[in-house]
Amino acid sequence: MVDQSKQLSSAKGIATRRNNRERKRLPLFADQLPVVTAEEVLEKRQQHRDAYEIWREEFDNLQARHLSERRARIAALVSDVEFAEIEAWVPLSHLDAGNAWAVAELKIKRRIVPMAENSMLVLAWLCEEDADLTVDELHKKRGDGLSRKEILDALLDLQDRGLAGGGVLRLCAIAGHDSAPWEATTAGREMNEGAGTA
DSSP, X not given: OHHHXXXXXXXXXXXXXXXXXXXXXXXXXXXXXXXXXXXXXXXXXXXXXXXXXXXXXXXXXXXXXXXXXXXXXXXXXXXHHHHHHHHHHGGGSSSXXXXXHHHHHHHHHHHHSXXXXXXXXXXXXXXXXXXXXXXXXXXXXXXXXXXXXXXXXXHHHHHHTTSEEESOOSOOTTTOSSOSOEEEOHHXXXXXXXXXXX
């Protein structure tokens, strides 16, 4: 009951302010303007709540359908063991479930797609260097006609494939997202050695 009295009091205040604002805006017609009542304010508020609930339910159903379709696509791309690992990772990620499954799907698709020449070249550079290098250092030392952006794209591709690590993925006005050193992972070094012997 207290909640209803608070809502009614709030609605009366809103109705009074609206009426005063309209009278002030049109002083010559103040006596002809319709008067907004507290009941009308409460009714409008309820209409907005009902509309939001309908929209929210439709949105949640659509999200659930998209999530189910994405899980099915991922299950078709990977083994049961890997799918179980992804399912265990999703709740632990800092992302909501929809975005976590989207990230997982993107990484799997990038891993399945054959690696670009630039990615293979940059992986070879990382394996040949003794020290971990930033994008700028790789560009200055090894460039080979690749732009900084092409090197960064190759590094991000390698990272998605689990072949390189390091770097900072967030943009930063001061440091940039290529200021941290990158390195080849163990899987990356093994792949590079396999490519070198083939």
